[in-house]
Amino acid sequence: MQALETLARDARALAQGEAVPVTGPEAEVARQLQICNACRYCEGFCAVFPAMTRRLEFPKADVHFLANLCHNCGACLHACQYAPPHDFAINIPKAMAQVRGQTYADYAWPPALGRLYQRNGLVLSVALALGLALFLLLAAALQGSLWADAPRGDFYRVFPHNLLVGIFLPVFAFVVFALGMGVRRFWRDIKPVTGGVDVAAPAAAEAxxxxxxxxxxxxxxxxxxxxxxxxxxxxxxxxxxxxxYGFLLCFLATSVGTLYHYLFGWVAPYDLPSLPKLLGGAGGAMLVLGTAGLWRLNRRRDPAHGDRAQKPMDLGFIALLFLTALTGLLLWWGRGTPAMTMLLCAHLGAVMALFVTLPYGKFAHGVFRTAALLRFAAEKRLPNPVGLGSD
Known part of the structure; x- marks a missing residue:
């Protein structure tokens, strides 16, 4: 409801020709960047500071652009002479993280789901994965295939191929549409404040x-x-x-399997050394290692480096990626055993929960950050704005 009210308020302001009001986190980013713009010690650290120096003021759209350009590495905080406990209290990583969290919800479609996931990311992610897995287990039990050997580990003896397509295709289409709607609005807001030009091939290659x-x-x-x-x-x-790259390999494995099925009539399951099996095994192992490492780093990281309120959302996304990869690898191992159906249900539940939540969690930051890097690469090729000196 709050997100809908915010959108309605902003729409009224735009319709009346007024400036869209800034939130507290946006105003704090603008305050800190004014001080950073006078210092410029961190100008060579990342893309944020060169983009900052092209601006004298930091209205809403510029703050959104710079916040999503920030990778939250934390280096500027450790180098800053005005960091807390200085009275200026400059903490760019934390201030940017708070605005990024706001943009994930503000640009989410539909907005209410973005707010829900922002507040309850970890609990919602795990509960959704477990709920979907239990639903599939119940369906398998009603068919009498909960604990039985399947010839060659045939998944489609448990859930027919057309049924799985009918479940996952609408979910995938929804994810693509929801992310597309969000990044379209984000791009529309930041393009005018980053030069307004289209992204040429050299800029796209750099980004x-x-x-x-x-x-x-x-x-x-x-x-x-x-x-x-x-x-x-x-x-x-x-x-x-x-x-x-583990996620990309897993997605590529699924895509290759789809081509095998529809183009060549080669029906799963596939065995080594087939391409889907090689890609999926390598991707799953990489994803398990990567997400386990990110979980550990997230739990141990200095609270000053980010927004503590976003930890549930961060950990929820990491947990779903880990569960998807781990259950996939376990399913590979137990494909020919009586435990296959339960492992299949656990894997499908994790995959579905991951995709349903993709537009509302940390996955969205990759999409917005890519858009911000594209706009940065295009803007940096333009002459400096009038009043800021020559290139």
Whole structure:
């Protein structure tokens, strides 16, 4: 309800030609960036500070752009002479994280689901995965296939192929549509304040390179992000890489399996050394390692590096990724045993819960951050605004 009221208020302000009012976290980011703009010690750390220097003021859309450009590495906090307990109380990672959390909910479609997941991410994620798994277990029990061997581990003897497609295709379509609606609104808001030009091929290539390498998790000096005890480490970047590319390999395995089924008539299950099995096994192992590492880092990270209120949402996404990968690997191991049906239900429940929550959790930040990096790469190629000196 609060999200709907906020959207209605903003729409009325725009219709009347008024400036959209800023929230408390947005005003705090603007205050801190005014001070940072006078100091500029961190100008070479990441994309946020060069983009900041192109601005003299920081209205709502600019704050949203810069907050999603921030990778929350924490390096600027550790380098800042005005960080708490200084009276200026500059903490860019925390201030940006609070605004990012707000944008996940503000740009979510429909907005009410974004608010719900923001407050109860971990509990909602695990409860949804368990609930869906129990529902599937009940369906299997009613068919009398809860504890029985299936020839060659045939999943479709438990749940017919067309039934699974009928369940997951609408969910996948909803995820794509909801994320598309959110990033469309985000792009529409930040494009005018980042030069208004379209993203040319060189800018797109630079942004893609930054995304795939997670360039701005290097701490601005190649040594990584500071964690507890001010120690710099590349662990966060490496665990993100394992999780990101593990997820892509798992998705690619499913896509290849779909092509096998519809294009060549090769019906699952597939055995080694088939491409779906190789991609899925490698991706699942990477995802388990990556998410376990991210969970550990998240639990141990200095509270000053982010927004404590977002921990449930962060941990909920990590938990669902971990459960999806782990149950997938266990299903691979137990495919030919009587436990296959229960493992299949657990895996399908985790996968469905993951996809249903994708538009409302930390997965959305990857989409918004990619959009922000594209706009940054386009904006940096423009001449400096009038009054800010020559390039």
């Amino acid at each position: 893609t390179h930054s995304v795939l390498r997670l360039k701005y998790l290097d701490g601005g000096h190649g040594e990584g992000c500071p964690n507890e005890d001010d120690a710099y480490t590349l662990s966060r970047r490496r665990f993100h890489h394992l999780s990101f």
